[in-house]
Amino acid sequence: SQQGEEDPQALSIQEGENATMNCSYKTSINNLQWYRQNSGRGLVHLILIRSNEREKHSGRLRVTLDTSKKSSSLLITASRAADTASYFCAPHLIQGAQKLVFGQGTRLTINP
Amino acid sequence: NAGVTQTPKFRVLKTGQSMTLLCAQDMNHEYMYWYRQDPGMGLRLIHYSVGEGTTAKGEVPDGYNVSRLKKQNFLLGLESAAPSQTSVYFCASIDRSSYNSPLHFGNGTRLTVT
Numbered sequence: 001s002q003q004g005e006e007d008p009q010a011l012s013i014q015e016g017e018n019a020t021m022n023c024s025y026k027t028s029i030n031n032l033q034w035y036r037q038n039s040g041r042g043l044v045h046l047i048l049i050r051s052n053e054r055e056k057h058s059g060r061l062r063v064t065l066d067t068s069k070k071s072s073s074l075l076i077t078a079s080r081a082a083d084t085a086s087y088f089c090a091p092h093l094i095q096g097a098q099k100l101v102f103g104q105g106t107r108l109t110i111n112p
Numbered sequence: 113n114a115g116v117t118q119t120p121k122f123r124v125l126k127t128g129q130s131m132t133l134l135c136a137q138d139m140n141h142e143y144m145y146w147y148r149q150d151p152g153m154g155l156r157l158i159h160y161s162v163g164e165g166t167t168a169k170g171e172v173p174d175g176y177n178v179s180r181l182k183k184q185n186f187l188l189g190l191e192s193a194a195p196s197q198t199s200v201y202f203c204a205s206i207d208r209s210s211y212n213s214p215l216h217f218g219n220g221t222r223l224t225v226t
Binding site for chain 1: 116143145147152153154155156157160162168170171200202204206208212214215216217218219220222
């Protein structure tokens, strides 16, 4: 499979806590992207990290990439109820780059 | 700039009926994709296109056909709908000129087959 695999499948935390979700992939990448999906809507692009980058920040989001382990993590700090959504990673593979496949995602629930 | 537009938003079909879902993008993107998403599941790739006049099979192509006659449009057809095709369908497009581009998604078409 060419997809990224997210872990855990589901995560439930209290508002204000940090949320961490992970992504693993199998082959070399150009970049890895994270998307959010609110219930019933299309995916929205959150952040892109290139293969030569190790860490990237965007607001309350922090993404790390370890190409030696073929893994990435997404950290959401100081979570809010509005962060409740499903999160997907999309490794943009060097081979077969045009066939973009998604995993099951991580379903994040922020409890008030 | 509308981005990716899907029509219709909702549709109910009876088993055996046919229909076409339309995806239109105004960003001059080369690559376009059709996904389906079942409740509580991730997205599964049905078909995709890397340019006008070209299409390719994804993970779950059976029961669907596609056409890309114009660069801005990607059509998904169901010739004989089955209850197993009840799902939410998402279209997406991406700019191939840079690998460091995000996918742009439409808001989905919710299809029910009875």
